[in-house]
Amino acid sequence: MMVNMIVNISKILAWVPMKYPTLSRGTFGSILKEIVESVVGPLIINVCEIAAFGALVGIVYAGFLYSSAMGDAGKAARGKKALKNSIIGAIITKAAATIGSYMALIANKGHDSAEGAAREISIQLAIWAGAFAVASIVYGAFMFASSAGDAGKAARGKNTIILACTGLIIIAAAEAILLYFLEKFGVS
Numbered sequence: 001m002m003v004n005m006i007v008n009i010s011k012i013l014a015w016v017p018m019k020y021p022t023l024s025r026g027t028f029g030s031i032l033k034e035i036v037e038s039v040v041g042p043l044i045i046n047v048c049e050i051a052a053f054g055a056l057v058g059i060v061y062a063g064f065l066y067s068s069a070m071g072d073a074g075k076a077a078r079g080k081k082a083l084k085n086s087i088i089g090a091i092i093t094k095a096a097a098t099i100g101s102y103m104a105l106i107a108n109k110g111h112d113s114a115e116g117a118a119r120e121i122s123i124q125l126a127i128w129a130g131a132f133a134v135a136s137i138v139y140g141a142f143m144f145a146s147s148a149g150d151a152g153k154a155a156r157g158k159n160t161i162i163l164a165c166t167g168l169i170i171i172a173a174a175e176a177i178l179l180y181f182l183e184k185f186g187v188s
Helices: 002-019 021-025 028-067 073-109 114-145 151-184
Strands: none
């Protein structure tokens, strides 16, 4: 097993100079950077796109199961479970894409300042918070639409929508304030 691993590593090391002849004179760091930029980055992006599509298909399928349950508790439970699993898959996919894009960002740009890296992190946090707020709006709308005359459930759905919209406004305002100050102090 160890011999196979060594053979595979030697094949990879022999493949890199053939694939990238200009790197044969480079350092190991430049070779690694080129591999991350040309192989790992696109691979992570493609895998995340496929997984995101799979999560979307799972969410549509779960909605179909739940909406076609017609009082069948087992089918409704399967729909809820499929929806929960699809949402978890979408969250994991977004987390992987965030980590992958941040790794590629570090490899490609090599931030010279902590402010530039902090800006990229704040963008990702805003995306995550915005996605959570939109999901909360959808959840509140679902609660409101499925209240079936239950005033308490309708009020909870309405409050969820109001709070999520307030969160979106706060996120947008925070990003605008951050951009203003970053431009004011000359941070790119």
